[in-house]
Amino acid sequence: MDDPLLAADAADESAGDLAMENVMKALAISCLLALAAASLAAQDAAVEQALDALAQKYTEAWKAGDPAGCASIYSDDADVVDFMGMSAKGKAAIQESLTKTLGTYPGTSIQLVRTGIHPVSADVVVSDGTWEITGAAQAADGAPTKGFYTVVAAKQGDAWQLVAGRTKVAPATN
């Protein structure tokens, strides 16, 4: 190795090996990141799908005037606070409250439009959106027909359920 040319070759070879190793490491990290991103995307899609299914169940039950169907998307210990600040704790109380609500808006449909999902953990998400009631021929006097909602959904076993629901209406502007 006294020959300077040989020494230079060896150094080049060593640098080349190092560069190749770095490229392989970078590729491996990129693959892992891509896999993680794909996994998260798949998880997000699954959550969105689950929330869409719950919303569909709710809107269909609403249209059918079925408070038990509407309440079925909630967990047994869920709670709801409506736009007047009234709360209902537990699925049975939620169903009772929905019976009154559906009585206020007979023969109507409700449209739910999700505006965002905020994952809090792998199995708890907060979802926000808007609600609008249409076809209200005779809604109770002064009852609002649109507003906002926030729900907290949690995965119980393999299924997603709502553990909390909050509705509000935009304050009147003068």
Place this chain on the structure above:
Amino acid sequence: MRRILLLLSALAVSGCQPAAPPEQTTETAPMSDEDMIRARTGEFEQAVSNADAKAIGALFVEDSDLVDQAGTMHHGRAAIEERYRELFEGPYKGAQARLEIESIRFVRPDIAILDGTYELNGMTSTDGLPLGIVKGTYTNISVKENGQWMIHCSRPMLPMKAPGT
């Protein structure tokens, strides 16, 4: 002699030691999660009364969000701080806050849903007129990170009055 034996027996039972005073300790019981959340709410109340947007931001996680009373989303700690900065320079200027917790529910050991009411006293309209006391409700979803409870989502609301009231 019998008295002496009785005395000796009593001393033997007591270990021949005078009763030790209760152990003095400076350690305090660790705060429960509920107490920690209540303390955080106190910090929030103080930060609003001090018009300290930075202190409010510090109570939120980086990726938090706030949907305000009008339904507008503010996403991220910086945006929430900015929102409160605007409020403190506008309608909240000089206002004093009072927060009451109505319920704390743990949906997971490290995730809680907090419901409560708020009162803001001393708010002014854009015309500079006093607005009196403004009362509303709020729901926060808080998470425990590194031993600290932080707000992940905040949803304040001005409840609509029931028709006819």
